[in-house]
Amino acid sequence: MRRLVGLTLVAGLLAGCAPKLPEGIDETRLTESIGRAIGSPSTCVMVADASGAMVWRAGGYITCARNLPTCAGGQPVIAEVVLKSAIGKPARFASCPTGTGGVNTVGWAMGPVPTSEGKPARNLTYVAVMEGERALPGREVQERVERAFTKAGF
Template identity: 65%
Template structure:
């Protein structure tokens, strides 16, 4: 029982340190919608506020922490690219991945769209897929932004 209480406190402490999705955004719908639209074991979607604080992650920590080609000749992680992209214009890119000869990586990076009649939230997202069937960056954008809308952004 004591161990369970410690685990509960640890989980509460971790969630207190992370950011929070804006009011009116349903986390369970966001998780389901992203999973249905671009979900795979090689997919990561991260959202941060204007200060770079992570407010949501779709995809496991390991998946989101993988070094992948940034399509400019360097390697990066989704979270590193997210922090470097705060407040910058959207980009949608794809390129070969050296992980396997047939793999590609697709990136969608930009501001989280604000729905009609909703206040500006100043959030930025990065969505990435890597693998044999990775979608191109522009297709990832279309799908993930539809998922954001369904969740209440």
């Protein structure tokens, strides 16, 4: 019993130290907004703070963990690598085929999480990626995910 209480306490402390969404951002509302905008099993959206610590993730784990082409040459990478490389850089997007045959495509969008008028700067960065036969182009992913952030209160 003492061990169970100890493990529960440690888990609680670790969860308390984990990065979180900024105060005033409702996680449920954010999840719903992103889901309506670009949600599918082939979608991954991640948000990190200025240090690169992930504060939020949504979408299919498989898409988040898959090595996908960045459409800029080089080796395919996972979304978290793209997220960390986007910190402090302007928003951008990309699209390209994911393999031979050109059936599947990948659409990437990344950059600062937009700040709505009258809201404080959050200094957060996002990456959003879709991959598959019906993946949206990167520009469309960018427009939709940034509108979803606004609707969620950023």
